[in-house]
Amino acid sequence: xxxxxxxxxxxxxxxxxxxxxxxxxxxxxxxxxxxxxxxxxxxxxxxxxxxxxxxxxxxxxxxxxxxxxxxxxxxxxxxxxxxxxxxxxxxxxxxxxxxxxxxxxxxxxxxxxxxxxxxxxxxxxxxxxxxxxxxxxxxxxxxxxxxxxxxxxxxxxxxxxxxxxxxxxxxxxxxxxxxxxxxxxxxxxxxxxxxxxxxxxxxxxxxxxxxxxxxxxxxxxxxxxxxxxxxxxxxxxxxxxxxxxxxxxxxxxxxxxxxxxxxxxxxxxxxxxxxxxxxxxxxxxxxxxxxxxxxxxxxx
Amino acid sequence: xxxxxxxxxxxxxxxxxxxxxxxxxxxxxxxxxxxxxxxxxxxxxxxxxxxxxxxxxxxxxxxxxxxxxxxxxxxxxxxxxxxxxxxxxxxxxxxxxxxxxxxxxxxxxxxxxxxxxxxxxxxxxxxxxxxxxxxxxxxxxxxxxxxxxxxxxxxxxxxxxxxxxxxxxxxxxxxxxxxxxxxxxxxxxxxxxxxxxxxxxxxxxxxxxxxxxxxxxxxxxxxxxxxxxxxxxxxxxxxxxxxxxxxxxxxxxxxxxxxxxxxxxxxxxxxxxxxxxxxxxxxxxxxxxxxxxxxxxxxxx
Numbered sequence: 001x002x003x004x005x006x007x008x009x010x011x012x013x014x015x016x017x018x019x020x021x022x023x024x025x026x027x028x029x030x031x032x033x034x035x036x037x038x039x040x041x042x043x044x045x046x047x048x049x050x051x052x053x054x055x056x057x058x059x060x061x062x063x064x065x066x067x068x069x070x071x072x073x074x075x076x077x078x079x080x081x082x083x084x085x086x087x088x089x090x091x092x093x094x095x096x097x098x099x100x101x102x103x104x105x106x107x108x109x110x111x112x113x114x115x116x117x118x119x120x121x122x123x124x125x126x127x128x129x130x131x132x133x134x135x136x137x138x139x140x141x142x143x144x145x146x147x148x149x150x151x152x153x154x155x156x157x158x159x160x161x162x163x164x165x166x167x168x169x170x171x172x173x174x175x176x177x178x179x180x181x182x183x184x185x186x187x188x189x190x191x192x193x194x195x196x197x198x199x200x201x202x203x204x205x206x207x208x209x210x211x212x213x214x215x216x217x218x219x220x221x222x223x224x225x226x227x228x229x230x231x232x233x234x235x236x237x238x239x240x241x242x243x244x245x246x247x248x249x250x251x252x253x254x255x256x257x258x259x260x261x262x263x264x265x266x267x268x269x270x271x272x273x274x275x276x277x278x279x280x281x282x283x284x285x286x287x288x289x290x291x292x293x294x295x296x297x298x299x300x
Numbered sequence: 301x302x303x304x305x306x307x308x309x310x311x312x313x314x315x316x317x318x319x320x321x322x323x324x325x326x327x328x329x330x331x332x333x334x335x336x337x338x339x340x341x342x343x344x345x346x347x348x349x350x351x352x353x354x355x356x357x358x359x360x361x362x363x364x365x366x367x368x369x370x371x372x373x374x375x376x377x378x379x380x381x382x383x384x385x386x387x388x389x390x391x392x393x394x395x396x397x398x399x400x401x402x403x404x405x406x407x408x409x410x411x412x413x414x415x416x417x418x419x420x421x422x423x424x425x426x427x428x429x430x431x432x433x434x435x436x437x438x439x440x441x442x443x444x445x446x447x448x449x450x451x452x453x454x455x456x457x458x459x460x461x462x463x464x465x466x467x468x469x470x471x472x473x474x475x476x477x478x479x480x481x482x483x484x485x486x487x488x489x490x491x492x493x494x495x496x497x498x499x500x501x502x503x504x505x506x507x508x509x510x511x512x513x514x515x516x517x518x519x520x521x522x523x524x525x526x527x528x529x530x531x532x533x534x535x536x537x538x539x540x541x542x543x544x545x546x547x548x549x550x551x552x553x554x555x556x557x558x559x560x561x562x563x564x565x566x567x568x569x570x571x572x573x574x575x576x577x578x579x580x581x582x583x584x585x586x587x588x589x590x591x592x593x594x595x596x597x598x599x600x601x
Contacts, residue, residue, distance in 0.1 A: 018487030019392025023400050026385040029452020034407055037418035044417065104305060117587045118313050124512055124583045125320065125576050183315050246411045257413055267417055274414040285409060
């Protein structure tokens with residue numbers, strides 16, 4: 001006699017059960033390795049931590065850590081504002097730049113694959129430690145010196161030229177800042193370029209051809225076809241860039257938090273800083289999402 | 301127009317390649333070259349000495365092996381688990397699947413530094429559900445933290461991988477699955493036999509991202525494995541180790557010759573090259589599939 005081993009579920013239910021089981025590992029992990037630590041993190045930011053041999057102890061101190069971070073700590077607020085200002089200025093640059101490059105790379109030309117490969121390279125090379133070390137590197141400093149003196153063209157010269165024109169000083173500052181942060185922007189754009197590129201390639205040529213027939217110029221083509229179709233990706237890239245920014249090792253605030261936790265004022269204060277940071281990021285993301293998703297035109 | 305584009309691209313490529321070339325050329329320089337103002341790229345007295353020193357003091361073979369095996373293990377696990385989760389979320393719509401997806405994205409948004417300390421403590425005094433009571437296990441220094449995190453799809457940026465694979469699965473035609481079901485396959489069998497083979501590009505992309513990021517990872521590795529030798533950490537200390545060794549072996553040279561900064565520079569640059577080179581080699585081999593793969597994952601939807 002043959003026993004029916006299958007439960008008597010409808011097909012739909014079987015599928016749903018399967019789906020649930022498939023996501024189970026994540027859910028388990030989420031509870032243990034995310035929710036739990038989050039709760040602990042909140043607790044920690046409100047207390048003082050001491051390690052004993054077998055376990056750790058938390059002593060509840062209320063908002064003292066937060067007050068310490070915001071009002072007492074000499075550099076937190078300054079670094080915090082710096083990091084956020086940098087974020088606000090760099091993210092649009094990165095998005096704009098990657099869009100531009102993606103459009104370049106979308107056209108047919110020789111060496112296109114090579115160019116694509118090259119642009120993604122920084123992602124591969126982007127080790128945090130490497131970036132940290134590069135800043136203080138002696139050879140680099142010597143070279144910088146070289147460039148500024150020997151070659152006639154460097155950012156100092158650039159500034160000099162601009163200074164002697166009649167542009168207002170603030171504008172000059174801004175332009176020079178942008179130019180100087182360009183290498184950074186270029187290296188941070190790898191993934192975003194790829195995403196935009198994929199997006200560009202999903203726009204069928206026929207749309208452009210139709211527009212052409214109707215007499216649209218290339219400029220109009222961009223603003224009326226390409227740009228609207230890319231808006232969801234702009235949102236994706238914006239969010240990705242913001243998230244990416246706090247993984248990078250040249251993020252001063254992250255370094256500060258780390259130093260505070262393991263040296264400085266202790267875990268509690270470090271945690272409070274991290275909480276503040278996270279809250280700020282969440283606000284920024286929410287704002288970005290709210291602002292941009294209004295403007296997204298979803299295709300039918 | 302074409303000329304303009306060529307010039308622009310060349311300029312941009314130069315900016316990208318600059319650090320790499322810098323490091324490569326510095327690692328081949330000898331001390332005199334550093335000071336020599338006429339030397340820009342090609343050293344007058346090229347030497348392999350720096351590379352050798354960096355190799356030695358990074359304990360390269362061991363560090364390489366450690367980094368490689370860790371990256372391999374975690375990426376394989378992460379790809380496997382994230383794909384499973386993604387499939388469950390994409391195709392088998394169970395009530396709450398959207399919420400779970402939202403949670404996955406949420407894990408991305410939270411900065412790892414925030415939950416770093418609690419997770420560290422969790423693993424230091426590991427006692428799930430209080431089962432081990434008074435004698436918790438100390439998992440720090442083993443592969444376990446990584447394995448556990450990856451097995452549960454909560455590793456570094458796993459939310460992103462889940463997202464990628466989910467998009468991929470959403471883009472696959474339903475007919476494939478339906479055909480499988482009609483032929484009597486259950487959910488799991490369908491997954492393994494039908495969906496997996498078709499999602500090779502997505503798998504590859506996820507694997508690459510995971511591998512590269514794990515290789516370059518500094519956060520988690522220093523947190524969980526501070527004792528052992530891994531490439532990024534070895535890189536950090538190689539400068540001091542090498543000078544120390546030099547000083548001991550050859551006090552005269554150390555005292556008279558160059559300052560710490562230059563020496564560090566040489567060694568560090570060589571170390572960087574050694575750290576990055578394997579990835580670059582990997583990348584060269586794989587880049588074709590990679591770029592195509594991203595385009596086909598349908599992230600664009």
